[in-house]
Amino acid sequence: MIEDYIKKKFFEYYRLFSWRIKEPKEITKREFGFLLFKEKIMVRHKNFLNINTLREFIKTIVPSDVYYSSAYYLKPEEEMKGKEWIGADLIFDIDADHIDTLCKKEHDKWICKNCSYTSKGMPPEKCLKCGESKIQTETWICQKCLEKAKEETLKLIDFLMKDFGFKKENIKIYFTGHRGYHIHIDSNEILQLTSDERKEIVDYVMGIGIDLNNVLNNIDEQPSGWAKRVASIIKSNSLKSLTKRRILHEIRSIIKDKAVKVDSVVTMDIHRLIRLPETLNGKTGLRAVKVDLTNLEEFNPLNEAIALEKGEEKIYIKEAPKFLLGGEEFGPYKNEEVTLPMAAALLLICKGKAKLVN
Ligand SMILES: [Zn+2]
Ligand SMILES: [Zn+2]
Numbered sequence: 001m002i003e004d005y006i007k008k009k010f011f012e013y014y015r016l017f018s019w020r021i022k023e024p025k026e027i028t029k030r031e032f033g034f035l036l037f038k039e040k041i042m043v044r045h046k047n048f049l050n051i052n053t054l055r056e057f058i059k060t061i062v063p064s065d066v067y068y069s070s071a072y073y074l075k076p077e078e079e080m081k082g083k084e085w086i087g088a089d090l091i092f093d094i095d096a097d098h099i100d101t102l103c104k105k106e107h108d109k110w111i112c113k114n115c116s117y118t119s120k121g122m123p124p125e126k127c128l129k130c131g132e133s134k135i136q137t138e139t140w141i142c143q144k145c146l147e148k149a150k151e152e153t154l155k156l157i158d159f160l161m162k163d164f165g166f167k168k169e170n171i172k173i174y175f176t177g178h179r180g181y182h183i184h185i186d187s188n189e190i191l192q193l194t195s196d197e198r199k200e201i202v203d204y205v206m207g208i209g210i211d212l213n214n215v216l217n218n219i220d221e222q223p224s225g226w227a228k229r230v231a232s233i234i235k236s237n238s239l240k241s242l243t244k245r246r247i248l249h250e251i252r253s254i255i256k257d258k259a260v261k262v263d264s265v266v267t268m269d270i271h272r273l274i275r276l277p278e279t280l281n282g283k284t285g286l287r288a289v290k291v292d293l294t295n296l297e298e299f300n301p302l303n304e305a306i307a308l309e310k311g312e313e314k315i316y317i318k319e320a321p322k323f324l325l326g327g328e329e330f331g332p333y334k335n336e337e338v339t340l341p342m343a344a345a346l347l348l349i350c351k352g353k354a355k356l357v358n
Helices: 002-020 051-061 143-163 195-205 212-217 225-231 244-258 264-268 342-350
Strands: 032-035 042-046 065-069 071-073 085-088 090-095 109-112 118-120 135-138 171-175 180-185 273-275 289-291 312-320 323-325 328-330 333-341 354-356
Touching: 002 051, 002 342, 002 354, 032 051, 065 071, 090 143, 090 195, 090 264, 143 171, 143 180, 143 195, 180 273, 195 264, 212 225, 212 244, 225 244, 312 342, 323 342, 328 333, 333 342, 342 354
Parallel strands: none
Antiparallel strands: 032 042, 032 065, 065 273, 071 085, 090 180, 109 118, 109 135, 171 180, 171 289, 312 333, 312 354, 323 328
C-alpha cells in the first residue's frame, strides 16, 4: 500500500525532527486531533500534559496530519458539549484555493461527481453543466499561486497592525505545507470574541459591508482605516468632475483591490482544529513551518518547507505539471519512470500523481 510507504517516510521525519514541534501556549487546555493514514480516520478530543508526551504520541501513531484547537477548554478531552470553552486564538486562513490566479487554468482541474463534466482552472460553486455542487478538485502546488497567497498575507498583516493595533509579537505566521498561510493572533483582547465578532473583523479586512459614503467623507482630513487606504489612491479634488455614482464606483473598485482574500469560515469557527506547526502535511509531505514576520517577503516555501532532504526514489509518474522544489525544476511528466530527490518524489506520491516502481 502506498499509504504504508508515506507513513514510513513520515516516521523518518518525526524520529529525527519531532523536537521541532513546539509546545502550544497552554497545551493542557487544547484539544488535539490526528488524521490517520488508515482509512483516513480522525482521532479527536485528545489532550496532552506536555510537549514530550505529544511528540511521543505522534512518533507512535505517525498520523497523516496533526491538528490542535485554536480554542482553550477546561476539559479538552470531553465531547464538544462537555468541553467548557474558555476562549480561542484569532485565526486567519489564506489559501490559493480562494484566490483566482490565471495559472490555475494550467495546473488545476475540477470534476463534477454527478455528471463527470470536467474543466480546468478554479472550480465554480456549481457544475457548469448539471448545476450540482458536488465538485471534486485536483489542485497543484505552484510558485505563482504561493506568491499570490503571500501577497494576501502581507496585506492582512498590514490591516492587523495598522487598523487593529495588534503587535508584532502577537502575530504568528505559518506556511500550511500546501497552498497557503495561517495567521494566528494570541492576545488576551481577542480570546473571548464570539463568532459574530470575529466575522466583523474578517468582513472588514475583506472589504465587505464598508460604508462607501463614510469613506468618501473621510478621505481628506487625517483619514484612518479604509478611508486612509482609499485616500492613498485618490484625493477628493481629483473626483470633482465625476458624478456621485461614478465616485462611489471608484471607491468600490479600490476597496475590491485592497481587500484581503481570506477564508472567513475558519476565522468565525471558535472550535476550529488547525494544523500544528512543524508537523507534516499529508497532501504534500511538506512541513507546516513558522515564518518570521521580518522574513515573510523573502520566504519561499518551496525551499524552506522540505521535510526530508536526503535520499531519492524511483517512481512512475502518471502526469504532473512542471514544478519547483528545493531550487530545482522538475517536469512536466507524463507516463514515465524517473528517479527524483526524496522530497519531490514524496510530493508527487502524496498528491496521487505517482506510484512506486518497486
Ligand atoms: Zn455536473
Ligand atoms: Zn498557480
